[in-house]
């Protein structure tokens with residue numbers, strides 16, 4: 001479970017997070033939906049311990065990220081940019097390297113790498129260098145790196161950005177599988193269709209604050225609209241930076 005409580009963060013002159021509170025449950029896919037500049041990335045970076053909040057608490061499975069960053073990160077997987085893989089490594093080398101970085105012994109990291117290669121069906125490419133990989137192959141390798149240490153919680157910042165349709169569909173299936181396995185999946189997006197199709201729970205953000213929460217259906221009911229897109233526009237007052 002991931003929770004943020006009264007989180008505030010000023011970056012330069014900008015109040016990027018302004019008393020932000022929400023919870024993302026295990027066995028659910030939670031979407032952070034907001035226009036450009038809403039504070040989604042700042043929130044996720046704070047959860048991963050890359051930024052220190054001015055006020056408030058970010059917790060992963062009840063562990064305060066600012067106080068115990070190493071313990072918190074052991075329960076957290078961060079989906080990296082699939083276009084930033086080390087081209088000279090094979091997925092097996094790449095995944096094992098990150099497993100060891102997360103604190104596993106070489107023996108355990110090797111076993112965990114085998115497990116995640118099987119889980120994500122990476123067997124046929126696991127010993128090829130990443131250079132020249134398709135988008136789907138890159139995406140699966142990046143995701144394998146994020147989950148190799150079996151974190152309960154997985155966070156993804158606009159994970160489908162730049163991915164083609166097939167890779168996007170593949171990623172959706174994998175996220176649904178992670179949810180079915182009881183993981184807490186939290187991702188940011190400004191793609192309405194993706195959020196409506198995947199999320200059990202949506203946190204609508206603007207100006208560093210929560211504007212509304214609920215399932216896509218509940219958000220429609222709250223606003224008296226029939227589509228999430230219309231509900232969002234009613235809640236935020238604009239569709240700037242949002243993709244259908």
Ligand SMILES: Nc1ncnc2c1ncn2[C@@H]1O[C@H](COP(=O)(O)OP(=O)(O)OP(=O)(O)O)[C@@H](O)[C@H]1O
Nearest residue numbers: 011012014016034035036037038039040041042043
């Ligand atoms: N390093 C930085 N320097 C200056 N301002 C920043 C920095 N990082 C974030 N901000 C500001 O904080 C606010 C929140 O930014 P953030 O990137 O968290 O929003 P976002 O919801 O992820 O937006 P997007 O959908 O455009 O990625 C914005 O006004 C942004 O300009």
